Amino acid sequence: AEKWHMPTPYGDGNLPTQIAYTFAQEIKDNTKGELDITVHSGGSLVKHTEIPRSVKTGQVQIGEVFLGILGNENPIYKHDNIPFLATSFEDAQKLWEAAKPEVSKQLDKDGMMLLYAVAWPAQSLYSEEPVNTLADLAGTKMRAYSPSTSRLADLMGTTPTTIQVPDIPQAFSTGIIQAMITSPSTGVDSQAWDYVNNYTDIQAWIPKNIIVVNKRAFRRLDKATQQVILDAAKHAEAAGWTKVAARAEKDKATLVENGMTVSDPSPALLKELQAIGKTMTEEWTAESPKDVGAILSRYQNGM
Amino acid sequence: MDMMWISIFLAVAMLVLLSLGVWVSFTLIAIGGLGLILSENYQVDLLFATSSWGASTAWSLTALPLFIWMGEVLFRTRLSEDLFKGLSPWLGNVPGKLLHVNILSCGIFAAVSGSSAATAATIGRMTLPELRKQGYSDRMAIGTLAGSGTLGLLIPPSIILIVYGVAAEVSIARLFIAGALPGLLLVSLFMGFTMIWGHLHKDELPKTTGHETSWSARIKGLRKLLPVVGLIGFVLGSIYGGITTPTEAAAIGVTGALILAACTGSLSRHSFMESLLGAVKSSCMIGFILVGAHFLTLAMGFLGIPKALAVWIAGMSLSPMELILYLTVLFVILGCFLDGISVVVLTVAVILPMVQAANIDLLWFGIFIVLVVEMSQITPPVGFNLFVIQALTGKNILYVAKAALPFFLLIGVAILLISIFPEIVTYLPTTMSQN
Amino acid sequence: MSQIKEKLYQCSGLLSGLCIVIITLLLLAQIVGRLFGFIVPSADDFAGYALASSTFLGLAYTFREGGHIRVTLLIQRFSPVPRKIQEGIILILSLGLLCYLSYACSYMVYESYIYDEVSYGYVPVPLWIPQMPVAIGVIALNLAILDAFIMVLRGKKPTYSEQEDALSLEEI
Ligand code: NA
Numbered sequence: 001a002e003k004w005h006m007p008t009p010y011g012d013g014n015l016p017t018q019i020a021y022t023f024a025q026e027i028k029d030n031t032k033g034e035l036d037i038t039v040h041s042g043g044s045l046v047k048h049t050e051i052p053r054s055v056k057t058g059q060v061q062i063g064e065v066f067l068g069i070l071g072n073e074n075p076i077y078k079h080d081n082i083p084f085l086a087t088s089f090e091d092a093q094k095l096w097e098a099a100k101p102e103v104s105k106q107l108d109k110d111g112m113m114l115l116y117a118v119a120w121p122a123q124s125l126y127s128e129e130p131v132n133t134l135a136d137l138a139g140t141k142m143r144a145y146s147p148s149t150s151r152l153a154d155l156m157g158t159t160p161t162t163i164q165v166p167d168i169p170q171a172f173s174t175g176i177i178q179a180m181i182t183s184p185s186t187g188v189d190s191q192a193w194d195y196v197n198n199y200t201d202i203q204a205w206i207p208k209n210i211i212v213v214n215k216r217a218f219r220r221l222d223k224a225t226q227q228v229i230l231d232a233a234k235h236a237e238a239a240g241w242t243k244v245a246a247r248a249e250k251d252k253a254t255l256v257e258n259g260m261t262v263s264d265p266s267p268a269l270l271k272e273l274q275a276i277g278k279t280m281t282e283e284w285t286a287e288s289p290k291d292v293g294a295i296l297s298r299y300q301n302g303m
Numbered sequence: 304m305d306m307m308w309i310s311i312f313l314a315v316a317m318l319v320l321l322s323l324g325v326w327v328s329f330t331l332i333a334i335g336g337l338g339l340i341l342s343e344n345y346q347v348d349l350l351f352a353t354s355s356w357g358a359s360t361a362w363s364l365t366a367l368p369l370f371i372w373m374g375e376v377l378f379r380t381r382l383s384e385d386l387f388k389g390l391s392p393w394l395g396n397v398p399g400k401l402l403h404v405n406i407l408s409c410g411i412f413a414a415v416s417g418s419s420a421a422t423a424a425t426i427g428r429m430t431l432p433e434l435r436k437q438g439y440s441d442r443m444a445i446g447t448l449a450g451s452g453t454l455g456l457l458i459p460p461s462i463i464l465i466v467y468g469v470a471a472e473v474s475i476a477r478l479f480i481a482g483a484l485p486g487l488l489l490v491s492l493f494m495g496f497t498m499i500w501g502h503l504h505k506d507e508l509p510k511t512t513g514h515e516t517s518w519s520a521r522i523k524g525l526r527k528l529l530p531v532v533g534l535i536g537f538v539l540g541s542i543y544g545g546i547t548t549p550t551e552a553a554a555i556g557v558t559g560a561l562i563l564a565a566c567t568g569s570l571s572r573h574s575f576m577e578s579l580l581g582a583v584k585s586s587c588m589i590g591f592i593l594v595g596a597h598f599l600t601l602a603m604g605f606l607g608i609p610k611a612l613a614v615w616i617a618g619m620s621l622s623p624m625e626l627i628l629y630l631t632v633l634f635v636i637l638g639c640f641l642d643g644i645s646v647v648v649l650t651v652a653v654i655l656p657m658v659q660a661a662n663i664d665l666l667w668f669g670i671f672i673v674l675v676v677e678m679s680q681i682t683p684p685v686g687f688n689l690f691v692i693q694a695l696t697g698k699n700i701l702y703v704a705k706a707a708l709p710f711f712l713l714i715g716v717a718i719l720l721i722s723i724f725p726e727i728v729t730y731l732p733t734t735m736s737q738n
Numbered sequence: 739m740s741q742i743k744e745k746l747y748q749c750s751g752l753l754s755g756l757c758i759v760i761i762t763l764l765l766l767a768q769i770v771g772r773l774f775g776f777i778v779p780s781a782d783d784f785a786g787y788a789l790a791s792s793t794f795l796g797l798a799y800t801f802r803e804g805g806h807i808r809v810t811l812l813i814q815r816f817s818p819v820p821r822k823i824q825e826g827i828i829l830i831l832s833l834g835l836l837c838y839l840s841y842a843c844s845y846m847v848y849e850s851y852i853y854d855e856v857s858y859g860y861v862p863v864p865l866w867i868p869q870m871p872v873a874i875g876v877i878a879l880n881l882a883i884l885d886a887f888i889m890v891l892r893g894k895k896p897t898y899s900e901q902e903d904a905l906s907l908e909e910i
């Protein structure tokens with residue numbers, strides 16, 4: 001029997017990790033234990049930023065990674081981090097289908113094979129004060145953790161400020177930042193109601209985790225086992241898209257239950273944000289006109 | 304079965320290498336490599352490189368060398384002497400006398416630093432030479448430092464509470480507040496013990512003659528404390544005033560210490576270089592041990608030994624109190640060979656579900672875990688406070704461990720107390736949610 | 739020859755210290771930046787790289803100064819001849835281990851270089867650059883161990899051991 005190790009970046013409460021467990025179990029069942037994948041959640045085996053390298057070089061056979069962190073390697077990995085490009089799960093799925101060929105090709109070059117992706121609920125705005133138009137955010141400090149979130153903070157008229165994830169609660173309560181953009185799940189995980197009051201459901205973008213396997217490790221398996229993995233991956237991806245929508249609703253409800261003000265964005269705010277989205281999409285295209293252009297035209301022409 | 308033999312083999316190999324005088328960091332790396340090979344993982348080179356790179360670039364650790372440097376700078380100023388001069392009129396009549404300086408300073412410094420190694424290193428650098436000079440028992444000076452250094456983890460900010468909070472999805476803000484009362488509890492236990500000890504061992508303490516305890520002397524003493532209090536206040540103020548995050552606060556601390564040294568005329572090119580090289584020596588030593596510990600943790604992850612033990616406990620269907628007892632024993636045993644944070648990281652995925660099933664409050668459990676991890680900081684052979692103090696004093700790890708033993712037991716008492724009165728942990732956080 | 743060696747050990751310590759100073763400056767810059775509303779791009783990444791460089795570049799200096807911790811309880815009771823044999827044995831073991839680690843870390847740098855690996859943060863940094871000091875530091879430690887081993891072969895007491903003794907005498 002073959003034993004594989006699968007590091008994942010997030011803890012057991014998160015949807016992608018739960019799907020990873022189901023995925024591993026399905027493979028174990030359908031290969032009658034011939035392939036046994038141990039899931040190491042929450043970065044317990046390999047630190048998040050080291051997971052791509054570990055899979056690439058075969059230190060582990062399979063692993064999960066937040067797609068956006070690969071953005072510096074190639075702009076195509078940023079497709080799900082462009083604000084207001086795809087804001088519904090339906091659009092996000094379309095965008096993913098449009099980006100998949102380029103993403104797979106690039107991963108293949110690096111010795112990895114794409115298995116499946118799991119989306120996160122849409123990223124929305126947490127702020128101390130209610131936000132009706134961008135003018136309400138003027139002069140505040142907003143958390144930024146990447147060039148694109150920093151640019152977004154700029155375009156929204158706020159001052160981008162870097163804060164590490166664990167420091168977020170204290171940063172809010174001591175006034176280092178007044179706003180951030182993240183998913184309702186992250187808000188629930190970190191009990192955002194303890195340190196911030198307003199959640200505006202702007203649905204800026206829908207990021208994903210991807211699960212990749214080392215190509216050589218995959219090829220060494222017999223055809224039947226390979227097929228079991230591919231089938232399980234297909235099921236995992238489908239389960240991901242169905243479950244994430246429910247998860248988003250549940251998490252938003254939890255925010256309300258705990259006393260946060262959850263509101264939809266005003267039409268004025270939406271208009272301002274869509275203009276920002278257009279600017280950022282253009283800037284993204286300029287980074288790699290050919291590949292990004294291909295993804296965009298496929299996405300916009302509805303495949 | 305197989306795994307049991309592998310565990311025993313690795314533990315024995317570690318003890319043999321250590322007692323042969325092989326450096327601790329080298330031993331951890333060698334055992335990690337051996338563990339990987341035994342788990343039939345032959346890419347030891349790649350795994351070592353990746354894990355070391357990950358371990359040595361961790362953002363949360365950047366504060367460590369800075370705090371150590373801060374201690375080295377302060378040690379070269381009159382500040383440490385002033386700290387004692389200022390406090391001695393206050394503590395001169397208290398049984399145990401200036402030994403309480405260790406406990407109190409660690410407790411206060413813990414509010415600035417998030418790790419126990421940094422707390423023990425910074426405070427110990429200032430207090431140990433002074434206590435020795437005044438003729439206090441080495442053993443008790445070391446014991447109080449080793450014990451109260453661990454407060455760095457319990458009193459917020461705390462690296463381990465952040466690690467646990469992220470893994471267990473418990474609010475870090477709440478965990479930080481929950482740590483405050485148990486921190487005070489621990490400080491009182493340590494001080495109480497020191498008083499009793501001081502009462503029984505008057506011969507091992509210097510005679511009172513040096514300590515004037517009149518009120519005028521006390522007020523005069525307070526003036527001497529101003530610079531130290533000012534420095535700590537400055538750093539705390541910058542955290543709670545929203546200027547820095549706890550990690551960055553270390554930079555403020557070093558800068559403040561350098562400014563103080565310059566103002567008191569004890570900063571020269573020479574003392575600057577000396578303090579910096581002193582910091583290099585300690586932080587390289589700790590840093591490389593962390594690299595080794597991280598690599599050993601990786602091997603344990605592949606082997607699955609800690610996880611298997613946790614699964615074994617999970618299978619016994621224990622009552623909540625029994626569960627806590629078993630987990631304490633498990634953590635203490637694992638904590639002998641792995642560093643505390645690694646123990647949490649490796650076992651949390653298995654342990655949290657059974658803790659939830661037993662209806663144990665996850666917030667309470669976080670504080671419980673910190674207390675057990677604190678214990679593991681002072682158990683040999685792998686205990687970071689022991690390493691720090693060995694580096695400070697040249698005393699053997701076993702000597703330091705023996706000196707720290709009463710405090711190890713006192714932390715055990717604290718665990719017992721928070722198990723009987725969980726409100727010590729949960730009271731403050733519940734006041735948070737009343738808005 | 740021994741003067742050059744001395745300089746190299748000094749260099750190891752000073753470079754490591756320089757990295758600690760760099761961390762301090764980076765964190766201060768980030769604090770000041772926040773006050774005045776500018777971002778120091780990737781300050782946390784750079785601080786992490788400086789931390790790794792500081793840890794590894796200072797290994798050789800720390801080794802020679804007897805800064806790396808070990809358990810001396812048992813070996814202190816050995817009489818001079820067995821003690822020399824014991825030091826020889828652990829030095830040769832350590833030498834073997836460190837040769838392997840030198841290879842591992844150098845290979846990591848090489849691999850990052852040929853795969854064009856870049857960091858994930860704000861500024862894409864080619865990873866081989868900050869990884870270089872890690873490899874250099876391990877190799878330097880390797881040489882320091884070799885140096886100590888040669889000393890033991892020549893019948894002298896290794897420097898780290900002298901430092902350890904000095905420390906414990908001072909404290910007893
Ligand atoms: Na602390």
Ligand code: NA
Pocket residue numbers: 638639640641678679680681682683684685686687
């Ligand atoms: Na320990």
